[in-house]
Amino acid sequence: MSVVTLGIGEYGAVNQKGDIIKTHALGSCVAIIILDPATRTVGMAHVALPESKVHPARAEKLPGYFADTAVPVLVEKMKELGATGSLQKMIVKLTGGANVMDKNNTFNIGKRNVLALKKELWRHRMGARAEDVGGTLSRTVTVNTEDGKVVVTSPGREPVNV
C-alpha cells in the first residue's frame, strides 16, 4: 500500500488495494480525478493554469500544470498502470478552482481552470460526473482505491464526498 502526494503541476495514478492518492491546498488550482472502474485505477493531476500554449518549455517539463496537457498525460499514465476501461466509461471528478475575495473579479484563474479542463475532457468525449469547485475555499483532496471515494477537506468545513 502506498500514499502518493502530488505537488502543484504533478500527476500520478495508483491501483493497488489500499493505495491513496492526494493533493494539498488547491487554491485556484483544480484537481482532476479519473477513476477506472474496470481496474480500480485512480488517477489525479494538480492543474494550475488553463493553457500551455504560451509556455511550451514549462509544459514539457511539468505537463500536469496546464489543463490542456494534463488530461492526455494522466490518461496515458493510468493506461501504463493497467487501466483498461474505455475513456467514456471512466468516471471523472473535479475539485478546487477557488477564487480570491475580490469585489472586482480581477482574477478568475480558478473558474478558467475548471472551464479549460471541461473543454479538454469534452475533446476526449469525457465529462465530469461530479464537482466541488469555486467559492473561496482552499481544498485538499484524498482518494483511495478501496472504494474510490473522493474526499475533499477545507478549513472550517466538514469533509465532503464528491
Next chain:
Amino acid sequence: MAEIIVSAEEILESVKTVPALSPGASHLLDVIGSGVYEVPDIVRVIETDSALTANVLKVVNSAAMGLRREITSVHQAVAFLGDTKIIGIALTSSGGETFNSELKGYAGNRGDLGRHCLWVAIAARELARHTHGRVDKGVAFTAGLLHDIGKAVISDFMVDLAPRIVARASDDAFGDHLEAERQIMGTDHCEVGCRLARHWKMPEALIGGIEYHHRPSEAPEEYKSMAYVIHLADTLAMMQGTGTGLDDLQYDMDSDYTEYVQLDSPGLEGLALDVQFDFMATAEALFGEEQETEE
C-alpha cells in the same frame, strides 16, 4: 462588534521574547532597507559575519540545490544564484525558529511559513520590475520574506481560538480573516509583525511592507507601492496553494493594485508560473522536504 478574550497587549508584548536577529542579519536588513545598495555591499556584509557566511555556503552546497561544483565563497554564491536568493538564505537561516515555526494556530505544518514567505519574496521581486522603478527588487524580496513574521508570534495565542476566528470570518460577509483576528484577539498578524520588526530594529521601508500587506490602501504614500507589491504577491501565493493554512484565500483583495503594478491578468499568470519554478528550485534547499501532519 468586538469580542476580545485575550489581551492584545499581551500578544504585542510577547514579541520582546523573540530572540534578536544576529548582528550580521540586522546589518544586512539595514543595507537592503536603504534601497541604495550594490551587490558587492551585500557580499561584504555577509562575508564579515562568519555565521551568515557558513549558513549561506551550507545551503548553497546542499544536494537539494543541485549545483555541480562546490561553492567556496559568498561572491561565487551570488554569481550562481543571484543576490536576492542569497539574501533569502542568509535571513531565513539566521532567523532560525521564526521561519520554521509550526503555526499551530493557522493549522500550518512545520516549514509552511518559510515556504509561503519564500514564494511571496520571489513574486514580490518579480512584481517590483513592473512598478516603474518605485520599488527596488531587493527591498521587495526582503519585505516579502518578512511580511508574515507576525504569524510566528500570534499563532501560539490562536491555537484554541482558531475555530472561532474561522467561523467569524465566514459568518461575516463584510469582514475577512484579518478583521476576524482583530475582533477575537484585539490585534492581527500584521500589527504583531510590525511590532516584531520594530523590536528587530528593521528599516521603515520593510516595516511598511509588513504592516500594510493586507490593507495596502491604508499605507502612507511612500510605502504604498511596496504594500501593493506584497499584497499582490501574497494573493498569488495563496491562489497557487502556497499559503500558511486555514487562512488561505480568506483575505480581501484590493484590486486597486493596477495603479501601482503595471501587469495585466495574462502577465500575472505568466509571472506566477515563473515564480513557481524558481520557488521549487530553492524551497527544498532552504526548508527541507515538505512535511505532512498525520491525519
